[in-house]
Amino acid sequence: METRLIALALTALSLYGQITAKENNENNMENLKLTQVWDKKFPQNDKVNHRKVTFANRFGITLAADLYEPKESSDKMAAITVAGPFGAVKEQVSGRYAQEMAARGFVTLAFDPSFTGESGGEPRNTASPDINTEDFSAAIDYLTTLPNVDAERIGIIGICGWGGMAINVAAIDTRIKATVTSTMYNMSEQMHDGYQFAPVSASELHKTKEALNAQRSADAKNGKPEYVGGFPKERPADAPQFILDYWDFYMSPERGYIDRAPACSTGWTKTTPLAFINTPLDAFAGEIETPVLLIHGEKAHSRYFSEEVFVRLKGDNKQLLIVPGANHTDLYDNLSKIPYDKIETFFRSNLK
Secondary structure (H helix, E strand, O other): OHHHHHHHHHHHHHHHOOOOHHHHHHHHOOOOOOOOOOOOOOOOOOOEEEEEEEEEOOOOOEEEEEEEEEOOOOOOEEEEEEEOOOOOOOOOOHHHHHHHHHHOOOEEEEEOOOOOOOOOOOOOOOOOHHHHHHHHHHHHHHHHOOOOEEEEEEEEEEEOHHHHHHHHHHOOOOOEEEEEEEOOOOHHHHHHHEEOOEEOOHHHHHHHHHHHHHHHHHHHHHOOOOEOOOOOOOOOOOOOHHHHHHHHHHOOOOOOOOOOOHHHOOOOEOOOHHHHHOOOOOOOHHHOOOOEEEEEEOOOOOHHHHHHHHHHOOOOOEEEEEEOOOOOOHHHHOOOOOOHHHHHHHHHHHOO
C-alpha cells in the first residue's frame, strides 16, 4: 500500500511540473559543436533531406543527431531511430542505415549516444546500459514532436552493441511498435561472461572487478579517467580474424575511420565495463510484445547473441534472419550483405 502511495505521489508531481520536450531542450541545451559539412562515410542521397538536430535525454544530456526525411514526404509518416555500433558514431553506420530507410519512405533519426561523437556528456567516450537505453527513448521523444511523424508508428534499429540496448528499450518503451537489430552484441553478457568461445571463470571475473575498481580509485586521484586506447595504427599481425575485421572497418579512411569515434581514437574509459557487468541487458526480452527482427551474419563470431535473444523472445512476434556468408562487420557497410529490402518489408508490415 505504501509503495502504491509513493508511486501515485510521484505521478502527481510529474504531472504538476510537466514541461514539453521543446521547453526541456531550451532549458538544458549544451553548447555542442556540430559539424555542418557532410562528413559521413557514405555518399549523400539526393532523394533525402538531411539536417542536424539536438534534444535532451531525461538525465539532462544533450544528444546530437542527423534527421533524414524523404524529399517526397507526406503528413504523419512512420519513423525509425537508429544507433550503433558500439564504439561508432552516426557518421559511420547508423547514418548509413538511417539515410537508406529515409530513401525508402521513412522519417529517420541517427543519433550519437551520450558521451560520444557530437553529443554531450562527461567524461567522454564512456557507456552505460541505463543511460544508453534512455538515449533511444529520448530519440523517440524527439520524433513524437515532429509534425510529419505519426507517433503511433515508430520503430528502432540497434546495430552491434546498440542492438542489445534496442532489446532493452523495446522491453520498457511501449511507444516502440517494431524493433530491428543488426549484427547484435549483448555487451553485458560479453563483459560479464566473456565470449562463448572464450568464457571467463568466476575467479577471472572477480579479478576483473578488482582491477576495474582499482582503476576507479586511480581515476579519482588523477581527477580524470584513463582510456583503453582505440585500435593501433598498424594492422596487427597475430590478432583473431574478428579483430582484424574490426580494424579493417574502423581504421580504413575509405570505410569507417573518423577521429571522434571511440574505436578510432581513445577507446572507452577503462571503467566502462563496471555497469555492464552488473546490468544484464536482455533480462526482460520475454516481455516484448511488439515484433522483433534479429539480423546476423552466418560467419559472425557474435551470431550466438542474436540466437540467444531469439529464444528468449516470446510468442510469434519474432524473426531471425541469418545472412549467408556475412561476418560481423559486413552488416556495417557491405551493401551486398545488408538486407535493406527485408528491413523495409518488416517495418512496412508493422508500422501501419
